[in-house]
Amino acid sequence: MDIPKTYDPKQAEESHYARWEREGCFAPEVNSDPAAPVYSIVIPPPNVTGSLHMGHALQHTIMDVLTRYYRMRGRRTLWLPGTDHAGISTQIMVERQLKKEEGKTRHDIGREEFTARVWKWKEQYGGEITRQMRREGASVDWSRERFTMDEHLSRAVREFFVRCYEEGLIYRGPGMINWCPKDQTALSDLEVDKESQAGKLYYLQYPVKGSDRRLTVATTRPETMLGDTAVAVSPKDERYADLVGQTLLLPIVGREIPVVADEFVDPEFGTGAVKVTPAHDPADYALGKRHDLPQVTVIDQHARMTSEAGAEFEGLDRYEAREKVVQKFEELGLLEKVVDYEFSITKCGRCRTVIEPLISTQWFLKQSELGREPLRLIREQHEPRFVPENPYEKVYENWLAGLYDWTLSRQLWWGHRIPAWYDGKGNVYVARTEADARAQAGTDELEQDPDVLDTWFSSALWPISTLGWPDEDSPDLKTFYPTSVLVTARDIIFLWVSRMMMTGMKFAGKKAFDDVYITGTIFDKHGQRMSKTKGNGVDPLDVFDKYGVDATRLVLASIGSTDTRWNDNQVESYRNFANKIWNAARFCLLNSEGARVGHGFEGEPKTWALHDRWIVSRLHKTAREVGAAVEAYQFHEAVYALYHFFWDDFCDWYIELSKSDVTAADASPERDAARGRVLTVLEQALRLLHPFMPFITEELWQRLPGVGKDSLHAAYRAADVTPTVMLAEFPRADESLIDEQAEEELRSVIELVSRVRNIRTELSVKPGEYLPRLFVGTPDRGMRYVFANSAEQITRLTRASKIFVTDRLEKSSNGGGEIPRASARAVLAGGAEVAVPLEGLIDFAQERARITREREKQEKELQKAEAQLANPQFVERAPAEKVEELRRRAAEVGQRMKALGEMLEALGE
RNA sequence: GCCCGCUUAGCUCAGUGGUAGAGCACACGCUUCACACGCGUGGGGUCGUAGGUUCAAGUCCUACAGCGGGCACCA
Numbered sequence: 001m002d003i004p005k006t007y008d009p010k011q012a013e014e015s016h017y018a019r020w021e022r023e024g025c026f027a028p029e030v031n032s033d034p035a036a037p038v039y040s041i042v043i044p045p046p047n048v049t050g051s052l053h054m055g056h057a058l059q060h061t062i063m064d065v066l067t068r069y070y071r072m073r074g075r076r077t078l079w080l081p082g083t084d085h086a087g088i089s090t091q092i093m094v095e096r097q098l099k100k101e102e103g104k105t106r107h108d109i110g111r112e113e114f115t116a117r118v119w120k121w122k123e124q125y126g127g128e129i130t131r132q133m134r135r136e137g138a139s140v141d142w143s144r145e146r147f148t149m150d151e152h153l154s155r156a157v158r159e160f161f162v163r164c165y166e167e168g169l170i171y172r173g174p175g176m177i178n179w180c181p182k183d184q185t186a187l188s189d190l191e192v193d194k195e196s197q198a199g200k201l202y203y204l205q206y207p208v209k210g211s212d213r214r215l216t217v218a219t220t221r222p223e224t225m226l227g228d229t230a231v232a233v234s235p236k237d238e239r240y241a242d243l244v245g246q247t248l249l250l251p252i253v254g255r256e257i258p259v260v261a262d263e264f265v266d267p268e269f270g271t272g273a274v275k276v277t278p279a280h281d282p283a284d285y286a287l288g289k290r291h292d293l294p295q296v297t298v299i300d301q302h303a304r305m306t307s308e309a310g311a312e313f314e315g316l317d318r319y320e321a322r323e324k325v326v327q328k329f330e331e332l333g334l335l336e337k338v339v340d341y342e343f344s345i346t347k348c349g350r351c352r353t354v355i356e357p358l359i360s361t362q363w364f365l366k367q368s369e370l371g372r373e374p375l376r377l378i379r380e381q382h383e384p385r386f387v388p389e390n391p392y393e394k395v396y397e398n399w400l401a402g403l404y405d406w407t408l409s410r411q412l413w414w415g416h417r418i419p420a421w422y423d424g425k426g427n428v429y430v431a432r433t434e435a436d437a438r439a440q441a442g443t444d445e446l447e448q449d450p451d452v453l454d455t456w457f458s459s460a461l462w463p464i465s466t467l468g469w470p471d472e473d474s475p476d477l478k479t480f481y482p483t484s485v486l487v488t489a490r491d492i493i494f495l496w497v498s499r500m501m502m503t504g505m506k507f508a509g510k511k512a513f514d515d516v517y518i519t520g521t522i523f524d525k526h527g528q529r530m531s532k533t534k535g536n537g538v539d540p541l542d543v544f545d546k547y548g549v550d551a552t553r554l555v556l557a558s559i560g561s562t563d564t565r566w567n568d569n570q571v572e573s574y575r576n577f578a579n580k581i582w583n584a585a586r587f588c589l590l591n592s593e594g595a596r597v598g599h600g601f602e603g604e605p606k607t608w609a610l611h612d613r614w615i616v617s618r619l620h621k622t623a624r625e626v627g628a629a630v631e632a633y634q635f636h637e638a639v640y641a642l643y644h645f646f647w648d649d650f651c652d653w654y655i656e657l658s659k660s661d662v663t664a665a666d667a668s669p670e671r672d673a674a675r676g677r678v679l680t681v682l683e684q685a686l687r688l689l690h691p692f693m694p695f696i697t698e699e700l701w702q703r704l705p706g707v708g709k710d711s712l713h714a715a716y717r718a719a720d721v722t723p724t725v726m727l728a729e730f731p732r733a734d735e736s737l738i739d740e741q742a743e744e745e746l747r748s749v750i751e752l753v754s755r756v757r758n759i760r761t762e763l764s765v766k767p768g769e770y771l772p773r774l775f776v777g778t779p780d781r782g783m784r785y786v787f788a789n790s791a792e793q794i795t796r797l798t799r800a801s802k803i804f805v806t807d808r809l810e811k812s813s814n815g816g817g818e819i820p821r822a823s824a825r826a827v828l829a830g831g832a833e834v835a836v837p838l839e840g841l842i843d844f845a846q847e848r849a850r851i852t853r854e855r856e857k858q859e860k861e862l863q864k865a866e867a868q869l870a871n872p873q874f875v876e877r878a879p880a881e882k883v884e885e886l887r888r889r890a891a892e893v894g895q896r897m898k899a900l901g902e903m904l905e906a907l908g909e
Numbered sequence: 910g911c912c913c914g915c916u917u918a919g920c921u922c923a924g925u926g927g928u929a930g931a932g933c934a935c936a937c938g939c940u941u942c943a944c945a946c947g948c949g950u951g952g953g954g955u956c957g958u959a960g961g962u963u964c965a966a967g968u969c970c971u972a973c974a975g976c977g978g979g980c981a982c983c984a
Contacts, residue, residue, distance in 0.1 A: 005944065194983095201984085218984055232984090265984080274984040283984085343983055391913040395979060398912080402980085490978085525921090527976085558922085558932095563914090563977080567921050569933045576946040587943035636923065640931070655943080663942085754950090761950040767939050799941085861928070868927095873964040882927055882965090889928075 003589060007582035009548025009575075012699035016724075017134055023721040027141045028480075030727065031076045033715035039070035040078045040480035042463050043140065044488045044496055045148065048083040048122060049090050052132040054522045054530060054566065055489055057540040061556040062519060062635065063487045064138050068691035069630045070484075071139070072730035074715045078480050079139060080466055082146035083129065085122075087415040087455040088183055088350050094118045094414075111413050118414050122147075132541065137549055137694045139726070144476075146466040148458040149416070156465035157416045157458050158432050160503065165420075165430040169369055170408070172420070172428065174361045176285040177407050178346065181303035182353040185411040186362050188454060189404075190495055191349045201341035202326060203271065205334040206231060209247040209256060215240070216336050218270035220343050221280075222329070223321040226253055226309040227298035230276040232287060235261035237272050251334050252325065253310060260291045279359050295359055303356050318356070363418060363451070368403040370502040375400040377501075377511060384486075384501070387517045387633045388561050392493065396516075399494050408454050415452030422447050460499035463512040470507070481508055485515040493518070517633055520562040527565055538566050547575040550693035554643075557635040557692055577643060578696050581689070584651050585700045588678050591662050596706030597683045600676030605737060610749070610786065611657040611793070613742035615681055618649045624733035626688055639692065646685055653750060654681065657793050679704060683711075684731050694726065701725035745786045748830050749794065752776065752787065755826040756798040759836050762850055763824055763843070767799075771836055774800040775819055777809035778832035787832075800836075809833045810902075825851065825903040827896040848907050855900040858893050865890040 024030055028038075041063050046056060063079060071077040091106075094117055098104050106114040133140065146153060164170040178187040202222045205214040217231055228250055233240040244261045264287055265274050278288025279295040288295060298309040305313040305321045313321050329335040346355040377383045378397050386392040409418060421429045421437040423446055431437035438444050461469070467481050468474020482504070488496060497516055504512030522538075524530055530537040543552050551574035558570075605613055622645040629638035655662075661674035683704055690697040701707060701724075708723045716727040756774065765771070774795065776787050787794065787805045795803050809819060822842045823835040865886055868874050875883055 003943090006946070007944095196983095220984075266982090269982090270984050272984095276984090281984090341983095388914095391979075394913070398980070521978090562922075565921065567933085570921065572946075573932055576944095579946045580944065583944035583947085585943085590943070640923075644931085651943085652948090757949060758951085761938070764938085767941070767949075864928080868965080871964060875964080877964045878927080886927080 003586045005583070005586070007548075007579045007696065009544075009550065009578065009695065012695040013135070013137075013544075013549055016695060016698045017137060019722060020139070020724065020726065021134075021142060024143075024719070025721055025724060025726055026079070026139045027143055028076045028078045030719045030721065031071075031074070031715045032718040033074065033076070036074055036076040036715055038078075038479060038484075039067070039075040040080070040483045041067060041485055041487065042080045042466055042483055043082060044486065044492060045082050045084040045146075045459060045462055046129050047086040047089060048126040048129075048147070049086050049093055051128045052136075052540055054538055054540050055519070056129070057136060057552070058519045058522060058556045058559060059487050059489065060133060060136050060138050061553045062517060062560065064136070064553075064694075065557055065630065065635060065691045066485065066487075067139050068694065068726060069627075069730060071726065072687065072690065072713065072728060074713050074729065076479075078141055078144070078476075080144050080146065080480075081130065081133065081138070081140035081142065082148075082462075082466060083126065084148040084455055084459050084462075085415060087410055087412050087452060088185065090118060090122070091412050091414040092183070092350070094121050097121070106413060114413055135541070135544060135549065137553070139694070144466070146462075148455065148462070152468075153458060153461070153465045154416055155432075156461050156470055157453065158419045159470040160457070160461055160507070161419055161453070162430055162432050163507075164365060164370075169366045170363060170430075171366075172361065172363050174359055175364060175405070175407070176282045176357055177360050177362055178348075178355045179301060179358040179360065180348040180351065180353055181301065181356055182351050183348060184301065186360060186407050186409060187348065187355070188407045188456070190456070191454075192346050192355050193349050194344045194346055196342055197345045198340065198342050199345075201270070201339050201343075202329075203336035203338070204251075204275070204329055205336050206248040206251060206257075206275075207334075208243065209249050213243075214334070215243060215248060215259070215273050216271045217273045217275040219275055220341065221322070222325045223305070223313075223318055224277040224280045224298065225250070225275055225325060226305070226313060226321075227277045227279050227296040228253075228257055228275045229255075229278055229288065229293045229296055230257050230260050230291065232260050232262045232265050232274045232276050232291075233272060234265040234267040235263065237265070237267040239267075240273060251332055252328050260293075262287055262290065280357055282357055285357075285359065297359065299356055299358070301356075301358070303354075362407050363409040363420075363449075363453075364405040365408050365457075367406045367502070370506060371400045371403045371498065373505045374498065374501040374511075377505070384497075384511055384513050385515045387515060392490065392516070392518050395490075396493055396498060399498055406454075408457055409449075409451040410454055411450075412452050415455060416458060418449040418451050418453060420449040422449070456495055456499065459496060460503045461507075462496075463500050463504055464508050477508070481512075482510045483513045485517055486513045487517045487519065489521070490518050515633075518561055520559055520564055522559065523563065523565045525565050525567060530566075543568075543571060547571040548578055548695075550696050551575040551578050553694075554639055554692055558639045560633070560635045562636075577647065578693065580647055580651060581693075581696055581700070584646070584655060585682060585686075585703075587655060588675075588682050589703060591675055592679060592705055593675075594667055594672035595675030595679055597676070597679045597704050597711075598706055600673040600680055602673075605739070610742055610745055610790065611654060612677060613739050614746040615649065615654040615677075616737050617739040617743055618645060619681060619684055619731070620733045620735075620737045622649075623684075623688060623731040624738075627730065627733065630691070642689055642692065646689070650681060650685060653746075654678070656797060657790075660792060660796060679706070683707060686725055687728050687731055690725050690728075691730075698725050701728075745783070748783060748786065748828060748832065749790050751828050752832070752834060753794060753797045755828060755834055756800070756836060759824040759826060759834075760798070763838060763841065763846065765838070765841060769799070771798065771800040771838070772802070773817075773837050774798065774803045775806065775809055775823075775835040775837075776803065776832055777806045777835075778830065779807050780830065780832070783830060783832060809835055810906075821906055821908065823906075825900075825906070826854075827899045829892070831892065831895050831899075833899055844907055848904060851900055851903050851907070855897060855904070858897050858900065862890060862893045862897060865893065 067077055067079040095106055178192050180187055199220055201218050203216050203218050205216050207214050243259045246259050247256045250257050276284045276287055278284050278293050279297040296308055298306055299318055300306050303318045305316045307314045423441050429437040429440045437446055463483055467477040469477055500512045524536040551571050554574040555570050622641050625641040626638045658674055658678055664671040686697040686701050712727045713729040784805050791803045819835050820837045822839050823837045824847050826834045
């Protein structure tokens, strides 16, 4: 058999995915057990224009580990993939292409043609992320892939809209919205970002009518004064009490505006007097409503000044107008001062253009009503369960408690067109279809609302719409809803988690998911958030190329919900781990003639050799730990347990302990049984590793002799698939095979070998040189039996020619002759003593120093323990078992000290 | 301003009131017939600071500091 010495991830990554997919291994239908419990996840749909970044890779790894794990446990498992249509991003991308290639705008080609172009673009380029997910090994059911603009999902959107409209939850009307002057559309509060920015605070003086007093207001946006319709002061502010109700003369414009009193004003801030621009500021808009102030729009949708701003300003950009206003105030002697000031500014989340708050007629959804049930559920039952609970449960709850109306309409062409029609007489008809609308209106002369809905409106329905809603008897909806868990990043809690819960509870009557797992944020190595603009992102595909997908997945699984700085070293260490797995398998396979997986562990476990009982015990403990860790979303614990089981227990010890049996030159039943045992343990280990490392495990599993249909989980045996580790049963921990005694006994063997190796190194014995004799003394008969039985392995692993096991070292009748003074010595944890005669090699002073060091360590430990035992309060108040444990430890340390003292004596102290 | 998280070895991070851990890095020695992406051995931490609770605190409580995040405000 030809097996390369180094694992090549590429080869394995290219070999299996297509087959898994083709044979339907990812679909829940592969499971033929009608009673199998369900496990389901819908992917938080990535943006169709997007490509894979580290955050996706992290989320996908977590989802895939969960999916593969529960699938191997026999659940009917669905992980549903798909993408959302990303209204603005996609539209902008296609517009840019159109401009570049044909020099046209979307208006030149018209709505219908433009939409067709977007679909074409989507077909051509939109598959990027789905291709990348295949590279990751994501075991999603591609046969159920969904897109938010699919006909079915679009029907769900219309149904959602119409029902909410009929219930009065959706309405159309004027409101203060975020307007992006570049993208030419309204945006919701979640699509804009606040950024702090260095700017200036301008102090402007407004003359009081019929007096020579002036009232000073402070503003960061002087150009908006052209639209001022009042100045507000605090009703408690005595400085201005006499001005309330008086009239000011708005400079430049000449408009007379009132001074009003309002609680909103903080007398401590600025001058305590606030200019009020109801048409261009959300707070002023609300204030204006309270005082019935006129709304004067001075800035238009292109962020240019309107005719209302006056002939001098009309057509000017808002920033040009700002300069001009300030200049005018200066000329008029009304500019009191300008100070540097840091304030926050709202920018379009997409194009970073500064948002212009505008009054505009849009469609809105009363979220607070939809949020009522989810809010009750989280408060009363802590559902869904957030992992980690802190701080996310509270973040979610706070959000639900403070909901406000959601601006739904977007002035775009790409998206779900609002199902509302107008008859030209000012009447609106909201309907599921145009035919319905006509029936309602009693006329065919209708025009559909030109706007589309926020993309997030369709994502909000994702868990139910992808499963078949609004067809309430859809089999998938009945089977897979509610979903088991939603895995996503924290900045998506408001956009997805809360809204999916709202729609799920409203339309399906149940929470959308049992659990919400929030992944950590991956920063660059300097702790900076990765971003395209900074160019500091690490491309997961590059990492895959360099270290392999499996290794990358291990890193990501370990990161889980922790914020982490990305570090290639970690991937490298897991790449090395993959290579270790490869080589362990290589060893097993190169020595597999005559053996098969599943053979070698016949008979009663108590008749097995110590190291066999030990590895089986370790295997079952590992299976227990890994299973428990995955189910508790403690992925780093699972990875840790797997890494150390495989590398330390299996490679460093089990293979080494088994080596002489496995590599025996002549064929024999014993040799083949030993070969079967390492193969069997390896096969079980590959199953344990599979959810984390799908490619290497499959690659190796396929090569093992003796695996086949029978290896599959019972639920999958009927499936017409090539036997695969992904459908094998995840090893169940059999408690009866967990053998604490064997573990303890083998620990002693390991310790003995380690102590002797330590002596070899510290006393500079050449690696190739054999120790002529090795003495072990212990009064414990059982332990003597263990050491004697493991004699071959101990001598081989310590490079000793012969071992003598006796009840006491200082005794002539130990069979190996007198133990010379020139021996290096050590004491094991169980009290056994070791002596290594090193005639002619040992440096007495060096060895004394070594033992003295060891004794000092023990002394410290002993003092600590004795001090604690001397404390009557400890003895009285601590649990008896803790006291007993400490006593035992102190006694043992005392024993060792004594033995070490004797050793020093023997060395001529 | 309010709320939350983090602070443990040089680096990245685990850690369940009861003997401080891993990987990487570091040092020394190894062409030991699965693996130098390896093997063996070793050094390295008053667990951010100050109090408190407790027989016992990295772990629980309080305050403070630094870093990060969310919300509110931002005229």
